[in-house]
Amino acid sequence: MPYIGPSLMCADLGRLSESVQVLDQGGVDYFHFDIMDGRFVPNFSMGSDMLKSLRCCSSKPFDVHLMVEEPERYIDVFASAGADMISIHAESRVHLQRALQAIRERNLKAGIALNPSTPLCHLDYVMDTLDYVCVMTVNPGFAGQKFIPSTLQKIADLKAKIDASGLDISIQVDGNISFETIPLVVGKGASMLVCGTSSLFLPEMNLELAAASLKKYCDDQLI
Numbered sequence: 376m377p378y379i380g381p382s383l384m385c386a387d388l389g390r391l392s393e394s395v396q397v398l399d400q401g402g403v404d405y406f407h408f409d410i411m412d413g414r415f416v417p418n419f420s421m422g423s424d425m426l427k428s429l430r431c432c433s434s435k436p437f438d439v440h441l442m443v444e445e446p447e448r449y450i451d452v453f454a455s456a457g458a459d460m461i462s463i464h465a466e467s468r469v470h471l472q473r474a475l476q477a478i479r480e481r482n483l484k485a486g487i488a489l490n491p492s493t494p495l496c497h498l499d500y501v502m503d504t505l506d507y508v509c510v511m512t513v514n515p516g517f518a519g520q521k522f523i524p525s526t527l528q529k530i531a532d533l534k535a536k537i538d539a540s541g542l543d544i545s546i547q548v549d550g551n552i553s554f555e556t557i558p559l560v561v562g563k564g565a566s567m568l569v570c571g572t573s574s575l576f577l578p579e580m581n582l583e584l585a586a587a588s589l590k591k592y593c594d595d596q597l598i
């Protein structure tokens with residue numbers, strides 16, 4: 376604890392399969408794929424064919440974060456490509472309950488992602504169709520941004536909401552998850568980290584070493 380999920384949009388995209396193998400061997404817990412459509416967020420990143428071609432490199436869970444409008448249109452394509460978990464944004468043009476149900480019907484874990492300014496009330500009435508919540512700690516779309524401090528209170532409020540519900544829902548955090556912010560977010564209740572340029576894909580360190588030091592750091596978190 377907590378679980379480490381490399382944000383693969385931050386990897387060297389020209390050597391992606393090699394990076395996945397190194398990280399798999401290095402003991403990460405799952406892989407995080409950011410999917411962008413240039414509309415919900417002003418950027419593009421990865422696609423289902425990339426995910427499919429990497430499926431042979433690891434048997435660990437592939438977590439797909441759909442930063443797209445009308446995400447329900449893409450559930451089947453990512454499920455067929457080999458996703459194990461899919462999160463959709465509460466703010467995207469989506470019938471939230473129906474989309475979560477569709478993800479679960481494919482026997483995948485279903486998640487809701489929340490932008491920093493989006494309140495937790497968006498989770499009301501869909502908590503029973505939810506396996507994880509991705510709390511964005513930066514505005515989605517770009518790696519290398521600053522952590523937004525107000526999201527810490529949101530993680531704490533979410534943890535209280537989940538505990539009160541008695542449901543088994545994990546809290547994932549995404550955006551500037553670094554050696555400085557990990558103790559803060561874990562202390563508030565996060566159990567799944569999305570690790571990008573702030574903790575894993577570091578210019579000064581090779582990936583093997585970076586994965587080993589991040590894993591040791593997370594294993595030592597006793598919170």
Ligand SMILES: O=C(CO)[C@H](O)[C@H](O)COP(=O)(O)O
Pocket residue numbers: 382385409513514515516517518519520549550551552569570571572573574
């Ligand atoms: O969701 C993301 C961008 O929208 C990325 O996963 C995340 O930001 C990458 O991590 P870092 O902030 O450490 O570069």
